[in-house]
Amino acid sequence: MITIANGIILKDSTLTPLKENILIDDGKIIEISKDILEGEIIDASNSIVAPTxxxxxxxxxxxxxxxxxxxxxxxxxxxxxxxxxxxxxxxxxxxxxxxxxxxxxxxxxxxxxxxxxxxxxxxxxxxxxxxxxxxxxxxxxxxxxxxxxxxxxxxxxxxxxxxxxxxxxxxxxxxxxxxxxxxxxxxxxxxxxxxxxxxxxxxxxxxxxxxxxxxxxxxxxxxxxxxxxxxxxxxxxxxxxxxxxxxxxxxxxxxxxxxxxxxxxxxxxxxxxxxxxxxxxxxxxxxxxxxxxxxxxxxxxxxxxxxxxxxxxxxxxxxxxxLAMNNSLIKNKSFIKEGNFCEIFISTRLSKNPYLSIINRCETKHIINIINKDTIINK
Missing domain, CATH: 3.20.20.140 (Metal-dependent hydrolases)
Incomplete structure (x- = not known):
């Protein structure tokens, strides 16, 4: 099990920014809540957790x-x-x-x-x-x-x-x-x-x-x-x-x-x-x-x-x-939602606006982790 903790997550297809933790087991998002903290901990403090x-x-x-x-x-x-x-x-x-x-x-x-x-x-x-x-x-x-x-x-x-x-x-x-x-x-x-x-x-x-x-x-x-x-x-x-x-x-x-x-x-x-x-x-x-x-x-x-x-x-x-997170022609692409497969990247939070932090500020060097159902890339 892995918990992504303390980050601002862009949750489900609405991309609603919330400060919650994400529990991942065998490539799937099991729980999203403020209190969950199990297994290996990935500290996402001062970071944005977004769908790939x-x-x-x-x-x-x-x-x-x-x-x-x-x-x-x-x-x-x-x-x-x-x-x-x-x-x-x-x-x-x-x-x-x-x-x-x-x-x-x-x-x-x-x-x-x-x-x-x-x-x-x-x-x-x-x-x-x-x-x-x-x-x-x-x-x-x-x-x-x-x-x-x-x-x-x-x-x-x-x-x-x-x-x-x-x-x-x-x-x-x-x-x-x-x-x-x-x-x-x-x-x-x-x-x-x-x-x-x-x-x-x-x-x-x-x-x-x-x-x-x-x-x-x-x-x-x-x-x-x-x-x-x-x-x-x-x-x-x-x-x-x-x-x-x-x-x-x-x-x-x-x-x-x-x-x-x-x-x-x-x-x-x-x-x-x-x-x-x-x-x-x-x-x-x-x-x-x-x-x-x-x-x-x-x-x-x-x-x-x-x-x-x-x-x-x-x-x-x-x-x-x-525009970069949704395409109805692509099947099984997951947003951050309980029951979905994990397809997530964690980026340093570079401004107070979580969307512009990614759009206007983020570079490859600001990506901390990339996690999907098969692979964890620690950068």
Whole structure:
């Protein structure tokens, strides 16, 4: 048994700050109370005890080309199949990709992240490489795969369906790049097969104004309209909604924003205040490792301060922190609640506001312990 004692805990999904102790046995939270004190004691005095973080959108393979492509256009950097990142992944040795991914995975763990959703390039081999990289690291990858067949100008739909089914046997879902790279028929096959197999279907939408305009020109619908029409589970970016896009989304829509990557690639800033007001399933991710570190503290601080700059209204810092702790697509991710598995990090309390202490102040060096059902990392 372990007791985390004397800390300010951010309890359950409300993240209510309370000074209580947490009793953990065999990876589960057995009791939360002021008086419990059993087993090994972890003293969390002057600390905040918080649920571990979720990085809801990454391209972890980009770890092999950090900061390459600076000054190039968006398409030159990340547009498949000839963006510099795709060419780099095709030409890299497997062991180099694995080792680079391991570095990023360890960086995420050390900064309190326990789960991440990755857009995995490279088909079956790409999935295998990420599983190899993450197998000995205490972090849970949710792997969304893709195949180069998806991006062909006139794809053989029978071959596409076979590729999707093979990928779904080893991955958690399918994630093509965007509607600028796939046909409507391929999009339909992806979402239909994911639905049949209870897997995630995800796609980039409205990342750039150019992509939105091209979609209108080619399909007479925005990328957001196409994604909702084709029943994708998760929409990533939503940076540049147009026309009726904001009215099409509702509480059942899963949207992941990536403000820091959008800025790094000169795409704009997502309309976060409007999205928060829609009461969506809204989450946040760090996106391409080639342009961003996968550190969620840096993402949260950037997002919070960008919102302060773009809004005339009060910004609830708790709602910003929740973006990194809640994603309805991730099953079994635990908040600090009796009966849940333990997925907790303990950080030095750096200000009186427990939410801003994490968002505005926390760095990796301030993490004291990371505790999950399988592992205790003492730092």
């Amino acid at each position: 973080l979720i990085n809801s959108h990454t391209h972890i393979g980009d770890s092999i080309i950090k900061d390459e492509g600076y000054g190039l256009s968006f398409d030159e950097v990340v547009k498949p199949p000839n963006g510099i990142k795709h060419l780099a992944l095709e030409n890299a040795e497997d062991i180099d990709i694995i080792n680079a991914m391991k570095e990023s995975l360890n960086e995420m763990v050390q900064s309190g992240t326990s789960h991440f959703i990755d857009y995995r390039e490279g088909g079956l081999k790409g999935v295998k490489l990420l599983k190899e990289a993450s197998k000995d690291i205490p972090i849970k990858p949710i792997i969304l795969a893709r195949d180069n067949l998806f991006h062909e100008n006139d794809p053989d739909l029978k071959k596409v369906k076979i590729a999707i089914r093979k990928l779904l046997k080893v991955a958690d879902g399918i994630a093509p790049s965007g509607f600028g790279e796939i046909s409507q028929e391929v999009a339909n096959l992806i979402t239909e097969e994911c639905f049949k197999n209870n897997k995630i279907s995800s796609i980039h939408v409205a990342e750039t104004v150019k992509a939105q305009n091209n979609s209108i020109s080619k399909h007479q619908h925005s990328e957001v309209e196409l994604a909702i029409k084709n029943n994708f589970n998760q929409l990533v970016h939503f940076t540049n909604p147009i026309n009726n896009d904001l009215n099409l989304i509702n509480k059942n829509t899963n949207i992941t924003i990536c403000p820091r990557a959008n800025s790094a690639l000169s795409c704009g800033i997502p309309p976060l205040e409007k999205l928060l007001n829609k009461n969506l399933s809204l989450s946040i991710g760090t996106d391409n490792v080639m342009v961003n570190s996968p550190n969620m503290f840096r993402e949260l601080e950037f997002t919070f301060k960008t919102m302060l700059n773009s809004s005339n209204n009060y910004i609830n810092s708790k709602n910003i922190l929740k």
